[in-house]
Amino acid sequence: MTSSRVRKEVDEALYAFVDRQRPVLLAITEDLEPMLSALDTLLSGGKRLRPAFAYWGWRGAGGVDGPEVFSAAASLELLQASALIHDDVMDGSDTRRGQPSVHRRFEAMHAREGWPGSAESFGTGAAILLGDVTLAWSTEMYEASGLSEAALAPGRPIYDIMRTEVMCGQYLDMLEQARGTGDVESALRVVRYKAAKYTIERPLHLGAAMAGADAAYLESLSAYGLPLGTAFQLRDDVLGVFGDPTETGKPAGDDLREGKRTVLIALAMQSGTPAQRETLNHRLGDPDLDLAGVEELRGILTETGALDGCEKMIDRFAADAHRALAEIELTPEARTALTDLAVAATARRV
Template sequence: MTSSRVRKEVDEALYAFVDRQRPVLLAITEDLSPMLGALDALLSGGKRLRPAFCYWGWRAAGGADGPEILAAAASLELLQASALIHDDVMDGSDTRRGLPSVHRRFEAMHRTEGWPGGAEAFGTGAAILLGDLVLSWCGEMFDTSGLSQDVLAAGRPIYDVMRSEVMCGQYLDMLEQARGTGNVESALRVVKYKSAKYTIERPLHLGAAMAGASQTDLDALSAYGLPLGAAFQLRDDVLGVFGDPAETGKPAGDDLREGKRTVLIALAHQHGSEAQREILNRRLGDPELDLEGVEELRAILTETGALEGCESLIEDFASQAYKALGEAPITDEARAALTDLTVAATARRV
């Protein structure tokens, strides 16, 4: 099973599930068609990392290939869609994956139709409801994947805690932005719960647990998944500031406008001068930040060594992941596939 085939079959399972839901919604009213259109647009992009890690967690523990595990794994993409929709509302993001974010899409629809009332409030409300709908669908897709009830029951506690952890991680992220006094330790705590566990460790655990993995096996996967998840998020943080919009799907410096208190920002605060910290505090989170302001903040992140320090952390976390993967008691096929995923998650450059 190649990575491209995993993605292809995950996509097929995902789109088939949404297509089964389509007539259910449209039987209520055709007015729900824009909800489906917004979801279709969002699901057309994405790296499908969480389903891939779930699938290879299953194979790592000796689970057999089959459409049922791919359908169960694909349900994680609906959980991700829900998280992204809500995340964009909270951050006030205009774009996602190179397209208008869901709340902006509905806001534009309101304005185009010339309806009375506030377009922004309508967009926000519609996005929250779509995110909630998709969150409910992820559990339904998991439960109807075709795996036996015993297998599903083995994974359900992990699925449940995964959903709790990502919501808590999102709150911690908001808390750091609100406080505005984050340090490296607190920023790494957000990384752990908002991304590392949710993106890699828990999907691996989910697949492996359903295949009958022992706690020792799960611990070995944690030793690989947590540092890799941290490296993945730190790479995303770097790209959120220095990345090419054509690659990231977001405007240049969007994370700076949103005021994200990332490890990158925490390192700059830690090593910057009083004058540099003053500029960071004043300009970070300014929704009107222009390209000149973005370049000023980028310069500070470079001059303080924050960018270099973040790259060093990425290398350290990736090294830990590679070492743990080499020692993990998993199948050779899974080890090779997870090695490829490690490269994909950490090797992206600005």
């Protein structure tokens, strides 16, 4: 099965679930239509990586095709929607996937209608609640996927720890921004829990566990998933500073305005001169940073060797993942798919 076919099946399952939920919300009141519209817009984008890794974890461990597994895997997109909505609120992000972020969308609605009170507070509150709804729906979709209890039961504790890890990873991310220490090890810890485990390792575990894989098999998947997930996030961090906005869906240098203490920034803080470190500390996190300021910080990240160092780390982690993949017992189709996914996750260049 090709990656495009997997995405098609995931999309169909995801949209069918939301369509079933639509009359449930509208039966309460038509005033909930803007929440559904905001969710529709958000779900129309995205790479569907987590469902893809869950599906190939299932197939690699001997699971057979069927609409039920796509439904279970697609539930991860609702978990991702919740994480993105809340993440954008905490970061104060204006855009997501080339569209206004959910809290900005509701803020604009409040202002457009001329309602009394704070438009910003309304936008934040509405977004938090929609994020809560999608979090609840992720569990509901998983449980209603149609898979047998024998398949669902071993997946539940993995789903539980996955939710816990990504929320703790988000807290660690906020903590690093608040501390502003610029420590490489701490930045990698954020990557591990907010991205590597959540994006690749746990979805693989989920799919494989549902197919009946044992603990040793899940451990072998970790040897592939953790380094690949780390490389994936490091690539995203590079693109968040140097990427093309038409590709990333965010304004140029948005991660710099949000003050993200990524590995890329930590490497620059580690290698930079006192003047370069002072400039980074002073300008990082400035919401009014203009394009000239973005270019100045990009120059520092390049001159200090941080960009080159991050690229080398990406190559090293990706190589570790490829080596581990060769040692895992997989169906041929799953091996090919996981190899292709590894390339797709890490080979994007600025």
